[in-house]
Amino acid sequence: MKRNTRINLLLLLAVAALAVLPLALGLGDHKKEPFAGADAEAETAVTELDPDYRPWFSPLYEPPSGEIESALFAAQAALGAGVLAYYFGLRRGRRQGEERALARGEDEGRGSSPAPGSG
Incomplete structure (x- = not known):
């Protein structure tokens, strides 16, 4: 493992x-x-x-029951978790894109220069 x-x-x-x-x-x-x-x-x-x-x-709004209050709290927590997950996913995607671009740039640079000892 x-x-x-x-x-x-x-x-x-x-x-x-x-x-x-x-x-x-x-x-x-x-x-x-x-x-x-x-x-x-x-x-x-x-x-x-x-x-x-x-x-x-x-309060501006008083839910009619405890169940509705709990549901609103859970919806608020889910929305916050979704925003955080989107942000961290976006950051990770950008970082991976930059790493791929750097790797492609290094590979292209290697292909254009002559190999050592070949001249």
């Missing part, structure tokens, strides 16, 4: 472990809601400290 393949498999296992182990071992505070976000935790902490607190402003 190649070294890069081994490294990629180890990284994949590490990511899977980071995703599964906290759920399997019951780590974290899951008393109130099993998958409560940081916003809900902050809201709870603020209302405990100051029950009369009023937010400075309200």
Whole structure:
């Protein structure tokens, strides 16, 4: 097995472990809601400290349900990943094109000059 393949498999296992182990071992505070976000935790902490607190402003759009909110968040993450993948793919393609152009230029240069010791 190649070294890069081994490294990629180890990284994949590490990511899977980071995703599964906290759920399997019951780590974290899951008393109130099993998958409560940081916003809900902050809201709870603020209302405990100051029950009369009023937010400075309200959201521009409030999704009708948590499922729609999650779907919008996932769409935002997918769009960001797509933009990053496009950028890195574009950079790699340009680099490979430059390397090919350099290789062709060197090959053409070799063909036009006489071989050493042939004259």
